[in-house]
Amino acid sequence: MADSTAVTKPILAVQNLSKSFTTGGPRILNGMTFHQKPGQFVAVVGPSGCGKTTLLRCIAALMQPDEGEVLHRGQHFDDPPSWLSVVFQDYNRSLFPWLSVRQNVAFGLRGVSARDPQIMAALSAVNLEHAADLYPWQLSGGMQQRCALARSIVVKPKLLLLDEPFASVDAQTRIDLQDMVMGICRSMQLSTLLVTHDIDEAVFMADKVVVLSTRPARVVEEIAIDLPHPRDQLVTKETPEFLRLRHHVYTLVRQQAQKLPRETQTER
Amino acid sequence: MQSPGLATLDPLKPDAARRWPGTGRSIQFVVMTRAVNSAKGAAGAAVVVAMWETVRGLGLVDPRDLPSTFAIVRAVADGLRGGELASAVAMTVGSWAPGLLLAAVAGAAGGVALALLPRLEIAIRPLLEFLRPIPSVALIPVALLVLGVGLQMQLFMIAFASIWPVLFSTKTGVEGVDPRFMETGRVLHLRPGARILRIVLPAALPAFATGLRTASAIALVVAITVEMLTGQGGIGSYIENVRLNGLVTEMWAAIFVTGVLGYLVNAVFMAIERALMPWGPEYRDR
Numbered sequence: 336m337a338d339s340t341a342v343t344k345p346i347l348a349v350q351n352l353s354k355s356f357t358t359g360g361p362r363i364l365n366g367m368t369f370h371q372k373p374g375q376f377v378a379v380v381g382p383s384g385c386g387k388t389t390l391l392r393c394i395a396a397l398m399q400p401d402e403g404e405v406l407h408r409g410q411h412f413d414d415p416p417s418w419l420s421v422v423f424q425d426y427n428r429s430l431f432p433w434l435s436v437r438q439n440v441a442f443g444l445r446g447v448s449a450r451d452p453q454i455m456a457a458l459s460a461v462n463l464e465h466a467a468d469l470y471p472w473q474l475s476g477g478m479q480q481r482c483a484l485a486r487s488i489v490v491k492p493k494l495l496l497l498d499e500p501f502a503s504v505d506a507q508t509r510i511d512l513q514d515m516v517m518g519i520c521r522s523m524q525l526s527t528l529l530v531t532h533d534i535d536e537a538v539f540m541a542d543k544v545v546v547l548s549t550r551p552a553r554v555v556e557e558i559a560i561d562l563p564h565p566r567d568q569l570v571t572k573e574t575p576e577f578l579r580l581r582h583h584v585y586t587l588v589r590q591q592a593q594k595l596p597r598e599t600q601t602e603r
Numbered sequence: 604m605q606s607p608g609l610a611t612l613d614p615l616k617p618d619a620a621r622r623w624p625g626t627g628r629s630i631q632f633v634v635m636t637r638a639v640n641s642a643k644g645a646a647g648a649a650v651v652v653a654m655w656e657t658v659r660g661l662g663l664v665d666p667r668d669l670p671s672t673f674a675i676v677r678a679v680a681d682g683l684r685g686g687e688l689a690s691a692v693a694m695t696v697g698s699w700a701p702g703l704l705l706a707a708v709a710g711a712a713g714g715v716a717l718a719l720l721p722r723l724e725i726a727i728r729p730l731l732e733f734l735r736p737i738p739s740v741a742l743i744p745v746a747l748l749v750l751g752v753g754l755q756m757q758l759f760m761i762a763f764a765s766i767w768p769v770l771f772s773t774k775t776g777v778e779g780v781d782p783r784f785m786e787t788g789r790v791l792h793l794r795p796g797a798r799i800l801r802i803v804l805p806a807a808l809p810a811f812a813t814g815l816r817t818a819s820a821i822a823l824v825v826a827i828t829v830e831m832l833t834g835q836g837g838i839g840s841y842i843e844n845v846r847l848n849g850l851v852t853e854m855w856a857a858i859f860v861t862g863v864l865g866y867l868v869n870a871v872f873m874a875i876e877r878a879l880m881p882w883g884p885e886y887r888d889r
Contacts, residue, residue: 423786443793
Protein backbone atom coordinates (compact mmCIF):
# COMPACT_ATOMS: atom_id res chain seq x y z
CA MET A 336 0.00 0.00 0.00
CA ALA A 337 1.28 3.44 -0.83
CA ASP A 338 2.24 5.57 2.10
CA SER A 339 0.58 8.66 0.67
CA THR A 340 -2.92 7.20 1.05
CA ALA A 341 -2.25 6.53 4.73
CA VAL A 342 -1.30 10.16 5.22
CA THR A 343 -4.44 11.53 3.62
CA LYS A 344 -6.71 9.13 5.53
CA PRO A 345 -7.94 10.47 8.87
CA ILE A 346 -6.11 8.85 11.76
CA LEU A 347 -9.43 8.67 13.53
CA ALA A 348 -12.91 8.58 12.06
CA VAL A 349 -15.91 8.47 14.36
CA GLN A 350 -18.90 7.65 12.19
CA ASN A 351 -22.51 7.80 13.31
CA LEU A 352 -21.50 6.42 16.69
CA SER A 353 -24.27 5.44 19.11
CA LYS A 354 -23.97 3.75 22.49
CA SER A 355 -26.24 2.83 25.40
CA PHE A 356 -25.15 1.36 28.70
CA THR A 357 -27.88 -1.28 28.53
CA THR A 358 -29.28 -2.79 25.36
CA GLY A 359 -32.38 -0.82 24.40
CA GLY A 360 -31.75 1.63 27.26
CA PRO A 361 -31.38 5.39 26.86
CA ARG A 362 -28.59 6.41 24.55
CA ILE A 363 -25.49 8.10 25.83
CA LEU A 364 -23.98 8.78 22.43
CA ASN A 365 -26.33 9.46 19.58
CA GLY A 366 -25.12 9.40 15.98
CA MET A 367 -21.82 11.11 16.66
CA THR A 368 -19.54 11.90 13.72
CA PHE A 369 -16.19 13.66 13.48
CA HIS A 370 -12.76 13.08 11.95
CA GLN A 371 -9.23 13.74 13.08
CA LYS A 372 -6.35 14.36 10.70
CA PRO A 373 -2.89 12.93 11.41
CA GLY A 374 -0.91 15.26 13.65
CA GLN A 375 -3.98 17.17 14.66
CA PHE A 376 -4.76 18.07 18.27
CA VAL A 377 -8.51 17.69 18.84
CA ALA A 378 -10.25 18.68 22.06
CA VAL A 379 -13.71 17.34 22.86
CA VAL A 380 -15.75 19.52 25.21
CA GLY A 381 -19.30 19.33 26.42
CA PRO A 382 -21.49 19.81 29.46
CA SER A 383 -20.52 17.58 32.36
CA GLY A 384 -21.99 14.10 32.29
CA CYS A 385 -22.66 14.25 28.56
CA GLY A 386 -20.81 11.02 27.78
CA LYS A 387 -17.30 12.25 27.00
CA THR A 388 -15.64 9.37 28.80
CA THR A 389 -17.89 6.82 27.08
CA LEU A 390 -16.87 8.34 23.76
CA LEU A 391 -13.20 8.04 24.69
CA ARG A 392 -13.64 4.42 25.72
CA CYS A 393 -15.28 3.64 22.37
CA ILE A 394 -12.45 5.41 20.55
CA ALA A 395 -9.87 3.45 22.57
CA ALA A 396 -11.67 0.22 21.55
CA LEU A 397 -12.14 -0.59 25.24
CA MET A 398 -15.85 -0.59 24.40
CA GLN A 399 -17.65 -1.42 21.18
CA PRO A 400 -20.38 0.93 19.92
CA ASP A 401 -23.98 -0.26 19.43
CA GLU A 402 -24.23 1.48 16.08
CA GLY A 403 -21.80 3.22 13.78
CA GLU A 404 -18.10 2.68 13.94
CA VAL A 405 -14.72 3.98 15.01
CA LEU A 406 -12.04 3.67 12.36
CA HIS A 407 -8.36 4.11 13.02
CA ARG A 408 -6.69 4.89 9.69
CA GLY A 409 -9.65 3.25 8.01
CA GLN A 410 -9.53 0.10 10.10
CA HIS A 411 -11.79 -1.34 12.77
CA PHE A 412 -10.25 -2.67 16.03
CA ASP A 413 -11.71 -4.98 18.69
CA ASP A 414 -8.91 -4.18 21.13
CA PRO A 415 -6.82 -1.04 21.56
CA PRO A 416 -4.45 -0.88 18.57
CA SER A 417 -0.75 -0.97 19.40
CA TRP A 418 -0.10 2.60 18.29
CA LEU A 419 -2.77 4.07 20.53
CA SER A 420 -2.10 5.28 24.07
CA VAL A 421 -4.43 6.48 26.79
CA VAL A 422 -3.85 8.68 29.83
CA PHE A 423 -6.70 8.37 32.31
CA GLN A 424 -7.89 11.04 34.70
CA ASP A 425 -7.38 9.04 37.87
CA TYR A 426 -3.64 8.41 37.76
CA ASN A 427 -3.70 6.84 41.21
CA ARG A 428 -5.83 4.03 39.81
CA SER A 429 -3.83 3.45 36.64
CA LEU A 430 -0.24 3.57 37.86
CA PHE A 431 0.72 0.25 39.45
CA PRO A 432 1.68 0.88 43.08
CA TRP A 433 3.93 -2.18 43.27
CA LEU A 434 6.17 -0.87 40.48
CA SER A 435 8.61 2.02 40.64
CA VAL A 436 8.18 4.97 38.31
CA ARG A 437 10.75 3.45 35.96
CA GLN A 438 9.05 0.03 36.00
CA ASN A 439 5.64 1.60 35.43
CA VAL A 440 6.96 3.36 32.34
CA ALA A 441 8.57 0.13 31.07
CA PHE A 442 5.36 -1.85 31.71
CA GLY A 443 3.92 -1.56 28.21
CA LEU A 444 7.18 -2.30 26.39
CA ARG A 445 7.58 -5.99 25.76
CA GLY A 446 11.07 -7.36 26.33
CA VAL A 447 12.53 -4.02 27.38
CA SER A 448 14.24 -3.73 30.76
CA ALA A 449 13.42 -0.91 33.12
CA ARG A 450 17.06 0.22 32.73
CA ASP A 451 16.65 0.79 28.99
CA PRO A 452 17.62 4.27 27.73
CA GLN A 453 14.14 4.59 26.16
CA ILE A 454 12.68 4.71 29.67
CA MET A 455 14.97 7.51 30.78
CA ALA A 456 14.24 9.40 27.57
CA ALA A 457 10.52 9.24 28.25
CA LEU A 458 11.06 10.25 31.87
CA SER A 459 13.21 13.18 30.89
CA ALA A 460 10.53 14.31 28.43
CA VAL A 461 8.27 14.78 31.44
CA ASN A 462 11.07 16.03 33.79
CA LEU A 463 10.88 13.00 36.04
CA GLU A 464 14.36 11.46 35.73
CA HIS A 465 15.10 12.27 39.36
CA ALA A 466 12.10 10.22 40.54
CA ALA A 467 12.77 7.10 38.44
CA ASP A 468 13.29 4.83 41.43
CA LEU A 469 10.50 6.18 43.61
CA TYR A 470 7.07 4.60 43.85
CA PRO A 471 3.90 6.32 42.60
CA TRP A 472 2.53 6.79 46.12
CA GLN A 473 5.65 8.76 47.02
CA LEU A 474 4.87 11.35 44.33
CA SER A 475 2.57 14.35 44.18
CA GLY A 476 -0.47 14.22 41.90
CA GLY A 477 1.22 16.20 39.14
CA MET A 478 4.29 13.95 39.26
CA GLN A 479 2.10 10.84 39.09
CA GLN A 480 0.28 12.19 36.06
CA ARG A 481 3.64 12.95 34.40
CA CYS A 482 4.62 9.33 35.07
CA ALA A 483 1.41 8.14 33.39
CA LEU A 484 2.18 10.45 30.48
CA ALA A 485 5.71 9.03 30.18
CA ARG A 486 4.27 5.50 30.12
CA SER A 487 1.90 6.44 27.31
CA ILE A 488 4.52 8.11 25.11
CA VAL A 489 7.30 5.54 25.60
CA VAL A 490 5.46 3.14 23.26
CA LYS A 491 5.76 5.84 20.55
CA PRO A 492 2.06 6.01 19.78
CA LYS A 493 0.52 7.68 16.75
CA LEU A 494 -2.65 8.62 18.58
CA LEU A 495 -2.73 9.77 22.18
CA LEU A 496 -6.04 9.85 24.04
CA LEU A 497 -6.22 12.06 27.13
CA ASP A 498 -9.24 11.63 29.40
CA GLU A 499 -9.45 14.77 31.55
CA PRO A 500 -5.80 14.25 32.41
CA PHE A 501 -5.43 17.49 34.36
CA ALA A 502 -8.69 17.38 36.29
CA SER A 503 -7.25 16.02 39.55
CA VAL A 504 -4.34 18.42 39.98
CA ASP A 505 -4.06 21.99 41.26
CA ALA A 506 -4.29 25.03 38.98
CA GLN A 507 -0.57 25.79 38.68
CA THR A 508 0.31 22.13 38.00
CA ARG A 509 -2.49 22.04 35.44
CA ILE A 510 -0.96 24.93 33.51
CA ASP A 511 2.52 23.35 33.64
CA LEU A 512 1.10 20.03 32.43
CA GLN A 513 -0.76 21.72 29.57
CA ASP A 514 2.47 23.29 28.31
CA MET A 515 4.35 20.04 28.76
CA VAL A 516 1.76 17.96 26.88
CA MET A 517 1.54 20.48 24.04
CA GLY A 518 5.32 20.47 23.70
CA ILE A 519 5.53 16.68 23.67
CA CYS A 520 2.68 16.24 21.20
CA ARG A 521 4.19 18.77 18.79
CA SER A 522 7.73 17.40 19.02
CA MET A 523 6.55 13.80 18.57
CA GLN A 524 4.06 14.89 15.87
CA LEU A 525 1.38 13.01 17.75
CA SER A 526 -2.27 13.07 16.91
CA THR A 527 -3.90 13.88 20.23
CA LEU A 528 -7.48 13.66 21.36
CA LEU A 529 -8.15 15.51 24.60
CA VAL A 530 -11.42 15.06 26.45
CA THR A 531 -11.98 17.94 28.85
CA HIS A 532 -14.66 20.04 30.46
CA ASP A 533 -12.32 23.04 30.59
CA ILE A 534 -13.09 25.37 27.68
CA ASP A 535 -9.98 27.53 28.13
CA GLU A 536 -7.84 24.40 28.08
CA ALA A 537 -9.56 23.09 24.94
CA VAL A 538 -9.18 26.34 22.98
CA PHE A 539 -5.64 26.94 24.20
CA MET A 540 -4.31 23.48 23.35
CA ALA A 541 -6.27 22.24 20.34
CA ASP A 542 -6.26 22.68 16.57
CA LYS A 543 -9.91 21.75 16.53
CA VAL A 544 -12.57 21.79 19.25
CA VAL A 545 -15.50 19.39 19.00
CA VAL A 546 -18.46 20.59 21.06
CA LEU A 547 -20.85 17.90 22.25
CA SER A 548 -24.51 18.28 23.17
CA THR A 549 -25.99 17.11 26.43
CA ARG A 550 -27.06 13.48 26.67
CA PRO A 551 -27.62 11.73 24.37
CA ALA A 552 -24.45 13.32 23.05
CA ARG A 553 -23.97 14.31 19.42
CA VAL A 554 -21.59 16.76 17.79
CA VAL A 555 -22.98 20.30 17.96
CA GLU A 556 -20.17 22.01 16.14
CA GLU A 557 -16.55 21.54 15.13
CA ILE A 558 -14.51 24.70 15.53
CA ALA A 559 -11.11 25.11 13.90
CA ILE A 560 -8.60 26.83 16.20
CA ASP A 561 -6.07 28.64 14.04
CA LEU A 562 -4.09 30.25 16.83
CA PRO A 563 -0.40 30.32 15.93
CA HIS A 564 2.17 28.04 17.58
CA PRO A 565 4.03 28.09 19.90
CA ARG A 566 1.21 29.10 22.21
CA ASP A 567 1.86 30.95 25.43
CA GLN A 568 -0.32 30.87 28.52
CA LEU A 569 -0.25 34.69 28.75
CA VAL A 570 0.26 35.97 25.23
CA THR A 571 -2.07 33.54 23.43
CA LYS A 572 -4.82 33.83 26.00
CA GLU A 573 -4.84 37.64 25.64
CA THR A 574 -5.22 37.70 21.85
CA PRO A 575 -8.63 38.81 20.49
CA GLU A 576 -8.79 35.63 18.41
CA PHE A 577 -8.44 33.42 21.52
CA LEU A 578 -11.09 35.44 23.32
CA ARG A 579 -13.43 35.25 20.33
CA LEU A 580 -13.03 31.47 20.04
CA ARG A 581 -13.38 31.01 23.80
CA HIS A 582 -16.55 33.11 23.75
CA HIS A 583 -17.96 31.05 20.90
CA VAL A 584 -17.21 27.65 22.48
CA TYR A 585 -18.38 28.83 25.87
CA THR A 586 -21.70 30.00 24.43
CA LEU A 587 -22.28 26.67 22.71
CA VAL A 588 -21.53 24.65 25.84
CA ARG A 589 -23.69 26.91 27.98
CA GLN A 590 -26.60 26.59 25.57
CA GLN A 591 -26.29 22.83 25.88
CA ALA A 592 -26.05 22.90 29.66
CA GLN A 593 -29.20 25.06 29.84
CA LYS A 594 -31.10 22.60 27.68
CA LEU A 595 -30.44 19.85 30.16
CA PRO A 596 -33.62 19.97 32.30
CA ARG A 597 -35.98 20.43 29.31
CA GLU A 598 -34.52 17.52 27.38
CA THR A 599 -34.73 15.14 30.29
CA GLN A 600 -38.38 16.11 30.65
CA THR A 601 -39.24 15.36 27.04
CA GLU A 602 -37.39 12.08 27.30
CA ARG A 603 -39.65 10.81 30.02
CA MET B 604 -5.96 9.49 54.02
CA GLN B 605 -2.93 10.85 52.28
CA SER B 606 -0.57 12.37 54.79
CA PRO B 607 0.77 15.82 53.94
CA GLY B 608 4.31 14.60 54.52
CA LEU B 609 3.87 12.14 51.68
CA ALA B 610 2.07 14.35 49.20
CA THR B 611 4.72 17.03 49.29
CA LEU B 612 7.69 14.70 49.13
CA ASP B 613 10.01 15.80 46.42
CA PRO B 614 13.26 13.89 46.09
CA LEU B 615 15.02 17.06 45.06
CA LYS B 616 14.46 18.59 48.44
CA PRO B 617 17.69 18.61 50.46
CA ASP B 618 16.14 16.77 53.39
CA ALA B 619 15.23 13.75 51.25
CA ALA B 620 18.23 11.86 52.65
CA ARG B 621 16.95 12.24 56.19
CA ARG B 622 13.84 10.21 55.51
CA TRP B 623 13.06 6.67 56.60
CA PRO B 624 13.35 4.53 53.45
CA GLY B 625 10.07 3.72 51.80
CA THR B 626 7.88 5.92 53.95
CA GLY B 627 8.54 9.55 53.13
CA ARG B 628 8.54 10.21 56.87
CA SER B 629 11.52 11.81 58.54
CA ILE B 630 13.81 9.41 60.41
CA GLN B 631 13.19 11.38 63.59
CA PHE B 632 9.42 10.92 63.23
CA VAL B 633 9.68 7.17 62.57
CA VAL B 634 12.08 6.53 65.47
CA MET B 635 9.96 8.61 67.86
CA THR B 636 6.72 6.90 66.80
CA ARG B 637 8.25 3.46 67.23
CA ALA B 638 9.76 4.32 70.61
CA VAL B 639 6.42 5.63 71.87
CA ASN B 640 4.60 2.53 70.57
CA SER B 641 7.14 0.20 72.21
CA ALA B 642 6.76 2.07 75.51
CA LYS B 643 2.98 1.71 75.30
CA GLY B 644 3.33 -2.03 74.61
CA ALA B 645 5.71 -2.45 77.56
CA ALA B 646 3.30 -0.55 79.80
CA GLY B 647 0.48 -2.93 78.79
CA ALA B 648 2.62 -5.97 79.62
CA ALA B 649 3.61 -4.41 82.95
CA VAL B 650 -0.06 -4.00 83.87
CA VAL B 651 -0.71 -7.71 83.19
CA VAL B 652 2.29 -8.75 85.33
CA ALA B 653 1.08 -6.47 88.14
CA MET B 654 -2.42 -7.98 87.98
CA TRP B 655 -0.96 -11.50 87.99
CA GLU B 656 1.11 -10.79 91.09
CA THR B 657 -1.86 -9.05 92.78
CA VAL B 658 -4.08 -12.11 92.24
CA ARG B 659 -1.28 -14.25 93.73
CA GLY B 660 -0.67 -11.87 96.63
CA LEU B 661 -4.36 -11.70 97.53
CA GLY B 662 -4.52 -15.50 97.57
CA LEU B 663 -7.44 -15.58 95.09
CA VAL B 664 -5.92 -18.64 93.47
CA ASP B 665 -3.83 -21.39 95.08
CA PRO B 666 -0.23 -20.04 94.75
CA ARG B 667 0.90 -23.53 93.69
CA ASP B 668 -1.26 -23.20 90.55
CA LEU B 669 -0.08 -19.66 89.90
CA PRO B 670 3.71 -19.41 90.23
CA SER B 671 5.36 -15.99 90.36
CA THR B 672 6.17 -14.34 87.05
CA PHE B 673 9.81 -14.43 88.08
CA ALA B 674 9.68 -18.23 88.57
CA ILE B 675 8.03 -18.63 85.19
CA VAL B 676 10.69 -16.55 83.44
CA ARG B 677 13.39 -18.62 85.20
CA ALA B 678 11.67 -21.84 84.10
CA VAL B 679 11.60 -20.55 80.53
CA ALA B 680 15.33 -19.86 80.68
CA ASP B 681 16.05 -23.27 82.24
CA GLY B 682 13.79 -25.08 79.75
CA LEU B 683 15.42 -23.40 76.78
CA ARG B 684 18.94 -23.92 78.14
CA GLY B 685 18.26 -27.53 79.13
CA GLY B 686 17.19 -28.15 75.55
CA GLU B 687 13.92 -29.95 76.26
CA LEU B 688 11.65 -26.93 75.78
CA ALA B 689 13.83 -25.70 72.93
CA SER B 690 13.53 -28.99 71.05
CA ALA B 691 9.77 -29.01 71.70
CA VAL B 692 9.56 -25.54 70.12
CA ALA B 693 11.68 -26.71 67.18
CA MET B 694 9.43 -29.71 66.67
CA THR B 695 6.25 -27.61 66.72
CA VAL B 696 7.73 -25.14 64.25
CA GLY B 697 8.84 -28.12 62.15
CA SER B 698 5.25 -29.22 61.59
CA TRP B 699 3.73 -25.73 61.69
CA ALA B 700 5.88 -24.39 58.82
CA PRO B 701 5.24 -27.12 56.21
CA GLY B 702 1.56 -27.29 57.22
CA LEU B 703 1.20 -23.55 56.71
CA LEU B 704 3.11 -23.78 53.45
CA LEU B 705 0.61 -26.35 52.17
CA ALA B 706 -2.26 -24.08 53.19
CA ALA B 707 -0.57 -21.08 51.53
CA VAL B 708 0.00 -22.82 48.21
CA ALA B 709 -3.38 -24.55 48.06
CA GLY B 710 -5.24 -21.52 49.42
CA ALA B 711 -3.60 -19.11 46.98
CA ALA B 712 -4.18 -21.37 43.97
CA GLY B 713 -7.76 -22.08 45.05
CA GLY B 714 -8.51 -18.43 45.77
CA VAL B 715 -7.22 -17.26 42.39
CA ALA B 716 -9.11 -20.05 40.59
CA LEU B 717 -12.38 -19.35 42.41
CA ALA B 718 -12.15 -15.63 41.67
CA LEU B 719 -11.28 -16.04 38.00
CA LEU B 720 -13.64 -18.93 37.21
CA PRO B 721 -17.14 -17.95 38.37
CA ARG B 722 -18.64 -21.26 37.21
CA LEU B 723 -16.18 -23.21 39.34
CA GLU B 724 -17.03 -20.94 42.24
CA ILE B 725 -20.77 -21.64 41.86
CA ALA B 726 -20.11 -25.38 41.75
CA ILE B 727 -17.78 -25.49 44.73
CA ARG B 728 -19.27 -22.84 46.98
CA PRO B 729 -21.75 -25.15 48.82
CA LEU B 730 -18.97 -27.63 49.56
CA LEU B 731 -16.73 -24.86 50.92
CA GLU B 732 -19.48 -23.37 53.04
CA PHE B 733 -20.13 -26.87 54.40
CA LEU B 734 -16.48 -27.59 55.23
CA ARG B 735 -15.52 -24.17 56.55
CA PRO B 736 -17.54 -24.14 59.80
CA ILE B 737 -16.40 -27.64 60.87
CA PRO B 738 -14.03 -27.11 63.81
CA SER B 739 -10.76 -28.67 62.77
CA VAL B 740 -10.42 -30.27 66.20
CA ALA B 741 -13.57 -32.27 65.44
CA LEU B 742 -11.78 -33.82 62.49
CA ILE B 743 -8.86 -35.09 64.58
CA PRO B 744 -10.50 -38.49 65.31
CA VAL B 745 -11.22 -38.96 61.61
CA ALA B 746 -7.69 -37.93 60.66
CA LEU B 747 -6.29 -40.33 63.24
CA LEU B 748 -8.37 -43.16 61.78
CA VAL B 749 -7.42 -42.46 58.20
CA LEU B 750 -3.84 -41.21 58.52
CA GLY B 751 -2.80 -42.54 61.92
CA VAL B 752 -0.49 -40.74 64.35
CA GLY B 753 2.37 -38.98 62.63
CA LEU B 754 3.56 -35.96 60.74
CA GLN B 755 1.25 -36.64 57.80
CA MET B 756 -1.85 -36.41 59.93
CA GLN B 757 -0.53 -33.31 61.69
CA LEU B 758 0.20 -31.57 58.41
CA PHE B 759 -3.25 -32.40 57.11
CA MET B 760 -4.87 -30.95 60.22
CA ILE B 761 -2.79 -27.77 60.15
CA ALA B 762 -3.37 -27.24 56.44
CA PHE B 763 -7.10 -27.95 56.67
CA ALA B 764 -7.57 -25.48 59.52
CA SER B 765 -5.45 -22.67 58.12
CA ILE B 766 -6.37 -22.81 54.44
CA TRP B 767 -9.60 -20.81 54.87
CA PRO B 768 -8.26 -17.33 55.57
CA VAL B 769 -5.73 -17.72 52.74
CA LEU B 770 -8.36 -18.99 50.32
CA PHE B 771 -10.98 -16.35 51.04
CA SER B 772 -8.57 -13.42 51.37
CA THR B 773 -6.92 -14.30 48.07
CA LYS B 774 -10.30 -14.69 46.38
CA THR B 775 -11.50 -11.33 47.69
CA GLY B 776 -8.19 -9.75 46.70
CA VAL B 777 -8.40 -11.01 43.12
CA GLU B 778 -12.06 -10.04 42.81
CA GLY B 779 -11.26 -6.57 44.14
CA VAL B 780 -8.55 -5.68 41.61
CA ASP B 781 -9.39 -2.22 40.33
CA PRO B 782 -11.02 -2.52 36.90
CA ARG B 783 -9.03 0.55 35.86
CA PHE B 784 -5.84 -1.49 36.36
CA MET B 785 -7.22 -4.10 33.97
CA GLU B 786 -8.16 -1.43 31.45
CA THR B 787 -4.67 0.01 31.71
CA GLY B 788 -3.38 -3.49 30.94
CA ARG B 789 -5.56 -3.64 27.83
CA VAL B 790 -4.46 -0.21 26.70
CA LEU B 791 -0.84 -1.33 27.15
CA HIS B 792 -1.61 -4.35 24.97
CA LEU B 793 -1.14 -7.13 27.51
CA ARG B 794 -2.70 -10.45 26.60
CA PRO B 795 -5.24 -11.88 29.08
CA GLY B 796 -2.66 -14.31 30.54
CA ALA B 797 -0.13 -11.56 31.03
CA ARG B 798 -2.79 -9.35 32.62
CA ILE B 799 -3.36 -12.05 35.26
CA LEU B 800 0.35 -12.58 35.91
CA ARG B 801 1.46 -8.97 35.86
CA ILE B 802 -1.58 -7.14 37.21
CA VAL B 803 -4.02 -9.42 39.04
CA LEU B 804 -1.48 -11.39 41.06
CA PRO B 805 0.61 -8.45 42.33
CA ALA B 806 -2.54 -6.44 43.05
CA ALA B 807 -3.96 -9.32 45.11
CA LEU B 808 -0.70 -9.96 46.97
CA PRO B 809 -1.46 -7.76 50.01
CA ALA B 810 -4.79 -9.54 50.52
CA PHE B 811 -3.06 -12.92 50.27
CA ALA B 812 -0.43 -11.80 52.81
CA THR B 813 -3.08 -10.67 55.29
CA GLY B 814 -4.83 -14.04 54.94
CA LEU B 815 -1.54 -15.85 55.42
CA ARG B 816 -0.80 -13.92 58.59
CA THR B 817 -4.19 -14.88 60.03
CA ALA B 818 -3.57 -18.47 58.93
CA SER B 819 -0.16 -18.55 60.61
CA ALA B 820 -1.77 -18.06 64.05
CA ILE B 821 -4.49 -20.66 63.36
CA ALA B 822 -1.84 -23.14 62.19
CA LEU B 823 0.07 -22.68 65.43
CA VAL B 824 -3.07 -23.28 67.52
CA VAL B 825 -3.90 -26.45 65.60
CA ALA B 826 -0.32 -27.74 65.63
CA ILE B 827 -0.22 -27.47 69.43
CA THR B 828 -3.74 -28.88 69.89
CA VAL B 829 -2.91 -31.95 67.80
CA GLU B 830 0.30 -32.43 69.78
CA MET B 831 -1.63 -32.27 73.05
CA LEU B 832 -4.15 -34.86 71.87
CA THR B 833 -1.74 -37.27 70.19
CA GLY B 834 1.34 -36.86 72.40
CA GLN B 835 3.64 -36.93 69.40
CA GLY B 836 6.12 -34.35 70.60
CA GLY B 837 6.28 -30.56 70.34
CA ILE B 838 5.08 -27.83 72.70
CA GLY B 839 1.61 -29.41 73.00
CA SER B 840 3.02 -32.73 74.22
CA TYR B 841 5.46 -30.89 76.48
CA ILE B 842 2.61 -28.98 78.17
CA GLU B 843 0.65 -32.22 78.68
CA ASN B 844 3.70 -34.05 80.08
CA VAL B 845 4.70 -31.39 82.61
CA ARG B 846 1.05 -31.02 83.66
CA LEU B 847 0.73 -34.77 84.27
CA ASN B 848 3.93 -34.64 86.35
CA GLY B 849 2.64 -31.71 88.39
CA LEU B 850 5.32 -29.33 87.10
CA VAL B 851 3.04 -26.29 87.15
CA THR B 852 5.78 -23.69 86.70
CA GLU B 853 7.16 -25.55 83.67
CA MET B 854 3.62 -25.74 82.27
CA TRP B 855 3.19 -21.98 82.55
CA ALA B 856 6.66 -21.52 81.06
CA ALA B 857 5.68 -23.56 78.00
CA ILE B 858 2.44 -21.60 77.63
CA PHE B 859 4.42 -18.37 77.87
CA VAL B 860 6.84 -19.61 75.19
CA THR B 861 3.88 -20.47 72.98
CA GLY B 862 2.63 -16.91 73.32
CA VAL B 863 6.05 -15.51 72.48
CA LEU B 864 6.22 -17.81 69.46
CA GLY B 865 2.86 -16.54 68.22
CA TYR B 866 3.96 -12.95 68.76
CA LEU B 867 7.20 -13.52 66.84
CA VAL B 868 5.43 -15.28 63.97
CA ASN B 869 3.07 -12.33 63.59
CA ALA B 870 5.93 -9.83 63.82
CA VAL B 871 7.97 -11.68 61.20
CA PHE B 872 5.03 -11.84 58.80
CA MET B 873 4.29 -8.14 59.33
CA ALA B 874 7.93 -7.26 58.68
CA ILE B 875 7.96 -9.32 55.48
CA GLU B 876 4.74 -7.69 54.29
CA ARG B 877 6.13 -4.25 55.00
CA ALA B 878 9.39 -4.97 53.19
CA LEU B 879 7.82 -6.62 50.13
CA MET B 880 4.71 -4.47 49.84
CA PRO B 881 5.47 -0.95 50.98
CA TRP B 882 2.59 0.17 48.75
CA GLY B 883 0.04 -1.75 50.83
CA PRO B 884 -2.62 0.64 52.12
CA GLU B 885 -1.86 -0.40 55.71
CA TYR B 886 1.73 0.78 55.59
CA ARG B 887 1.61 3.74 53.26
CA ASP B 888 1.11 6.38 55.92
CA ARG B 889 3.31 4.95 58.61
